[in-house]
Amino acid sequence: MQRQSLVAYAEPLQSTEAPTPVPQGTEVLLRVSHCGVCHSDIHLQDGYFDLGGGSKLDVQAGRKLPFTLGHEIAGTVEAVGPEAKGVTTGTRYAAYPWIGCGKCGLCARGDEHLCNAPRALGITVDGGYATHCMVPHPKYLLDVAGIDPAFAGALMCSGLTGYSAVNKAIAFQKAGPILIVGLGGVGMMGLQFARAMSDAPILVADIDAGKREAALKLGAAEAFDPADAGSRKAIAKASGGGVGAAVDFAGSDKSLAFAQGVVAKGGAAIVVGLIGGSFQLPVPMFPLRALTIMGSYVGSPSEAQEMLALVKAGKIAQIPMETRPLGDTNRSLDDLRAGRVVGRVVITP
Ligand SMILES: [Zn+2]
Ligand SMILES: [Zn+2]
Structure with missing residues (x-):
């Protein structure tokens, strides 16, 4: 698989190659068709959030480099693990990216997006600036039939938030x-x-x-x-x-x-x-x-479903979007940082 990866913090992304993973257990491998470029990717690339008064919140921990950013992911199912039920190859989905550990109290009550041991796609585990992305369970694949796939990815972040x-x-x-x-x-x-x-x-x-x-x-x-x-x-x-x-x-x-x-x-x-x-x-x-x-931080899996229902009911106008190839990911982050983006840039790996 081809990726655009963070190889060092505060440095440009680089092209990297890795063996395409084979889904195990309940895992589902997506062939990424679209991945939106989000402002939070810039903070992750920098490795910190600005807390004001010169202090910074370091966000480098828990991520192994090279790391693939990109959490606004849509794609088609390419392969499924032996225990992944209810999904068939070739079907189009958006991936709910704010995945938790699945074991703690927050996850048990449905607030996976607030989990303290997250497996969030493109945040703590490899994401969508790549030809492929592994999703740990079919329940994180959301039906986006009738929604433009470029928009469907962006909805998982800006829409849900x-x-x-x-x-x-x-x-x-x-x-x-x-x-x-x-x-x-x-x-x-x-x-x-x-x-x-x-x-x-x-x-x-x-x-x-x-x-x-x-x-x-x-x-x-x-x-x-x-x-x-x-x-x-x-x-x-x-x-x-x-x-x-x-x-x-x-x-x-x-x-x-x-x-x-x-x-x-x-x-x-x-x-x-x-x-x-x-x-x-x-x-x-x-x-x-x-x-x-x-x-308020992103949204829960059930809120993602509620949000998609409003979009499918035709109540939300699509934002302006520009698609760019995978090799343009770093340039797109730079454009976003410099305020040169209107709407969303969406990478099409
Ligand atoms: Zn985002
Ligand atoms: Zn958890």
Whole structure:
């Protein structure tokens, strides 16, 4: 099999070759047709997340180099292990990548994406920037019939992340409307899921005028510029005193300060983005405002099914996508890092 592999942190990916693995037990070997290039791949390539104030969260542990990144995987079944039931070769699937150990309490309650000993495809075990990818069990293969396979892969990350965050926000709608902060790829997905899952008007905020315009076209009720000094007042007015949930798809110190600042009493700021930084709030503000601040990380296997049902019902518009060959993976990461990507670049190994 051909791969584009991380051979050293903070270095370009390199072409590597390895024997194509043979599925054992319940394993299923996918012939990768599409794999989306995601912003979190850049952090993994760097080997750290920025925690603000010059400190870094090292994410190099538990990964053997050369390592194959890529977690937004769609493909066809090429071979199945002797105990892999219910899948036939040649069938097209997307792979649920956020796979856990399968043994701990988190996995047992269905939250495999939060497992502390993950086997996440393209994160802790080899992923989709390769001609082949091994999936440990058929239950992680999701039926994506009728969905463009390039989009199906991206849905496993940006779609699932947007869906799960908005799913949490829905519970706070009694305190006010939902505000989407940060209109990158995941934020735009979040906006669409919010529109599909709520009858109430959805508000959006982004510093980029073009993105605000695009969000209004996708059905946002009102758009605000966080850099505008009057925006907090304007949001208070539009929401009748504050939003029920501000979903922060940027995840920087600035965006979270803004997001929590426009939340009504009894509402929540939900942090999704991973730009980085750190954040301070006087402790009494939590009880005095009955404020919830929570994080949302990708989504569970059952949320992936719920999300795909909304997509199959035609409620989610496809994001702009550009396909590129496997050899262009490293250039695509560089383009993403430099902000030169609109929508999603999808590698077609
Ligand atoms: Zn991703
Ligand atoms: Zn587990």
